[in-house]
Amino acid sequence: MTCAFDLDHYRELLDAARTGGYRFTHFDHPPTTGDVLLRHDVDLSLDAAVQLAELEMNHEATATYFLMTESVFYNLASSEGVRAIARLRELGHRVGLHAVHPNATLDERFDAVVAWHNPDPEYMRAPIEGAVNVMEAPFFDPEHYRSDSNQQWRHGCPHEDLARGAFEWLQLLTHPEIWAFEGATMRASMESMLDADRAARLEHLRNDRIDLS
Ligand SMILES: [Zn+2]
Numbered sequence: 386m387t388c389a390f391d392l393d394h395y396r397e398l399l400d401a402a403r404t405g406g407y408r409f410t411h412f413d414h415p416p417t418t419g420d421v422l423l424r425h426d427v428d429l430s431l432d433a434a435v436q437l438a439e440l441e442m443n444h445e446a447t448a449t450y451f452l453m454t455e456s457v458f459y460n461l462a463s464s465e466g467v468r469a470i471a472r473l474r475e476l477g478h479r480v481g482l483h484a485v486h487p488n489a490t491l492d493e494r495f496d497a498v499v500a501w502h503n504p505d506p507e508y509m510r511a512p513i514e515g516a517v518n519v520m521e522a523p524f525f526d527p528e529h530y531r532s533d534s535n536q537q538w539r540h541g542c543p544h545e546d547l548a549r550g551a552f553e554w555l556q557l558l559t560h561p562e563i564w565a566f567e568g569a570t571m572r573a574s575m576e577s578m579l580d581a582d583r584a585a586r587l588e589h590l591r592n593d594r595i596d597l598s
């Protein structure tokens with residue numbers, strides 16, 4: 386098995402978790418033995434999030450998607466954003482806020498759970514009034530956490546450890562863009578994303594009655 390950052394290997398990660406006897410749970414109760422909390426920080430692409438969400442639904446997995454209200458890459462208030470949230474919910478996933486410090490204002494679109502975007506150490510693990518901070522205890526513990534930041538696993542791809550049930554429980558943070566867009570490096574995945582974005586933006590222009598003749 387090659388540990389590529391693509392949808393095939395993401396599927397294999399889900400299968401590995403199932404082989405290891407894990408169940409997929411959320412941030413609404415403290416993790417217990419056998420829980421895998423699938424967390425997705427959606428930094429760049431709602432399309433990638435929806436693609437991953439559909440794959441998970443087809444594999445009977447549910448995750449928590451953390452969406453930004455202050456992204457420079459997508460607009461959650463646009464028709465596209467509204468559709469993406471509705472689709473994530475319809476697929477059975479949870480939706481939390483991927484917040485830009487210090488603004489953690491929750492509204493009716495979100496469950497009471499927050500993941501800071503690119504947090505500084507000073508506030509990363511601090512409690513947030515009225516919401517769960519995914520990086521505070523008992524939801525976070527370095528021994529029970531893996532992340533795919535910049536298309537690199539700091540402690541190796543977790544598929545083998547998942548398959549043999551090595552984690553008591555695990556918070557698994559993945560970024561949908563890395564898996565949905567092809568590329569052997571972060572740079573290459575980002576180039577794929579930008580290529581796809583051009584086509585999507587041309588479509589937006591057409592829908593906006595821009596004459597492209
Ligand atoms: Zn792997």
Ligand SMILES: [Zn+2]
Pocket residue numbers: 426427428483501502503
């Ligand atoms: Zn982020």
